[in-house]
Amino acid sequence: MANKMQHYKIVLPEHLNDYGFLFGGNLLKWVDEIAYIRVTLDLPGHKFVTIGLDEVEFKYQIARGQILCFECEQTRVGATSATYHVSVTGQRYETNEGRILFETNITFVAVDEKGKKTVIDK
Numbered sequence: 001m002a003n004k005m006q007h008y009k010i011v012l013p014e015h016l017n018d019y020g021f022l023f024g025g026n027l028l029k030w031v032d033e034i035a036y037i038r039v040t041l042d043l044p045g046h047k048f049v050t051i052g053l054d055e056v057e058f059k060y061q062i063a064r065g066q067i068l069c070f071e072c073e074q075t076r077v078g079a080t081s082a083t084y085h086v087s088v089t090g091q092r093y094e095t096n097e098g099r100i101l102f103e104t105n106i107t108f109v110a111v112d113e114k115g116k117k118t119v120i121d122k
Contacts, residue, residue, distance in 0.1 A: 007034045008068065011065060032053075046121075048108040054104050058102065060102075066091075067092045079119055079120065081108060084105065086105075
């Protein structure tokens, strides 16, 4: 299996919803982007598209200024798809320091130039 990758983001005012907390769509965008970077580095020479995320549940409010640490790790590579586990922890503010604020599994499928599934050469 591939190594874990860590990436950091800071929650800025433009990332907030109308209640003043991180908009869930921004968090999902970051998860998708970070996992996409990992799958592209782990399995070079392939084109990937996101096909799904497991159990998207927002359990904690994430405040402006929070520094988020995204840990991404490959959990499975099949014939045409790869799955990664992404966990997000807070790295600032005592109430969230080190706490897993969000986690999910995200799956990508390899596609050819026509957008059809293709085999992953491992």
